[in-house]
Amino acid sequence: MQFTDDDHERVARAIAAAEARTSGEIFCVVARQVSSYRDVSLGWAAAAALLLPLALIPLKFDPSWFPGLGDAWETSHLAALDIAIGRALSAYAVVQAAVFVTVFLITCIPLVRRWVTPRSVRRARVRRVAVQQFLAHGLHTTDARTGVLIFAALSDHQVELVADEGIHSRVDPELWGDAVAALSASMRAGDPVEGLERAIALCGDVLAEQFPPRSADINEVPDRLVVI
Numbered sequence: 001m002q003f004t005d006d007d008h009e010r011v012a013r014a015i016a017a018a019e020a021r022t023s024g025e026i027f028c029v030v031a032r033q034v035s036s037y038r039d040v041s042l043g044w045a046a047a048a049a050l051l052l053p054l055a056l057i058p059l060k061f062d063p064s065w066f067p068g069l070g071d072a073w074e075t076s077h078l079a080a081l082d083i084a085i086g087r088a089l090s091a092y093a094v095v096q097a098a099v100f101v102t103v104f105l106i107t108c109i110p111l112v113r114r115w116v117t118p119r120s121v122r123r124a125r126v127r128r129v130a131v132q133q134f135l136a137h138g139l140h141t142t143d144a145r146t147g148v149l150i151f152a153a154l155s156d157h158q159v160e161l162v163a164d165e166g167i168h169s170r171v172d173p174e175l176w177g178d179a180v181a182a183l184s185a186s187m188r189a190g191d192p193v194e195g196l197e198r199a200i201a202l203c204g205d206v207l208a209e210q211f212p213p214r215s216a217d218i219n220e221v222p223d224r225l226v227v228i
Contacts, residue, residue, distance in 0.1 A: 001154060003030070003227050007193045011225040014197040018204025023214045024146040024167065025221040026203055027137055028196055031228045033155045034129040038108075040117045045104035049096040056095065110155065126153045130160035133226075140164055142220045146211050150199050152183060152192055159183045161203070170210050179203050196225070 015026050107116050114122070130151035134140065139147030145166030152159050161176045179202040186195025 001032070001192070003193070003225070008225050010193055011196050011200070012223045014200040015223040018200050018207070019219065019223065021204055021213065022146075022207035022211050023144060023217050024148060024204075024207035024211045025139065025142050025219075026148050026150065026200055026207075027139055027221050027224075027226075028150045028152075028200070029130075029133045029137070029226045029228065030152045030154060030192060030196075031129060031133075034153050035125045037113055037117050037121075037125075040121065041104050041107040041113065044107050044116055045100045048103040049100035052099050053092060053095045114156070122156050122158065126151070126156050126158045127160055129153070130162050133228075134162045134164075137221065137226070139221060142166075144211070146207070147221060148203055148207065150179070150183065150196065150203065152187060152196070154187065154192065157184075157187060159187070159199075161199075167207070167211070171206060175206050176203070179206075 011028055015028070018026055107113055130149060133151060134147070134149045137149075139149055139162075141147075142164065145164040147164040148167060149162040150159075151162065159180045161180055163171065163173075163176070179199040182198040182202060183192070183195035186192055186198065
């Protein structure tokens, strides 16, 4: 998804309007993808390569199923046994390799990858990147420790809200639920910018109640949307 200059301006205006009612600082980051999850695909492929070929054993797996590994004239019983074992192992390795590559490629398809990746894994990686962005943009360096990050992971369909310790100690985390739900709903509807505007306004409501504007308040964090 492409974010236009107008989209960035809408988010900036929403942040400015919300921060006019509070001394808190709001920042927004949208990530198209937080992880390739290639390790998850490799895990599924390795497991499938180890387990699925075992299903061939009850079917009386025979190396002759593969061209070049079929029966041939043998000169002695011992030689024939060694060759048969070698052919069987070679054929089994071919099956394992084929299964590994096939499953890996299938699980690299975005829709399939999201389905086979445990929700806990996706949640942990989205959270990790959200915290990294929180620190990278200096939201932990505000004077009163009142920075809030609204983080949306588009490919994972997940939203994280990270509040600094000055807010976290005074605001019940459940109060952020409406903002997260609003952004999540708009993402599902294909309009994340509208969701960001709603989430920003709701966060502003929470912050205004606990952290009203100060007399010498300054804007410590730029009012902007970052897309990564």
